[in-house]
Amino acid sequence: METGARFCHRCETEIPAARVKALPQTQLCVKCSEETGGELRITASQRNYAKGKSLKKNYGDVDVRFERKPLPIKVVRSTHDE
Numbered sequence: 001m002e003t004g005a006r007f008c009h010r011c012e013t014e015i016p017a018a019r020v021k022a023l024p025q026t027q028l029c030v031k032c033s034e035e036t037g038g039e040l041r042i043t044a045s046q047r048n049y050a051k052g053k054s055l056k057k058n059y060g061d062v063d064v065r066f067e068r069k070p071l072p073i074k075v076v077r078s079t080h081d082e
């Protein structure tokens with residue numbers, strides 16, 4: 001398990017420990033994730049258990065896939081911002 005602080009890929013501020021715990025794969029802070037529309041694309045599809053040529057749809061489990069979107073470009077924040 002990874003320990004220690006993790007920093008945002010985009011703005012380099014520290015990602016809160018609670019966020020890292022909830023989303024271990026995260027590379028963005030909350031603000032950057034909101035500004036870029038999230039870092040993961042989640043798709044769900046139903047698995048079909050019907051026999052080969054059957055037109056019947058015997059849906060079973062739902063497959064959920066998480067795809068990482070390309071990481072956003074880093075932002076340079078001025079030290080004079082207030």
Ligand SMILES: [Zn+2]
Nearest residue numbers: 008011029032
């Ligand atoms: Zn950030």
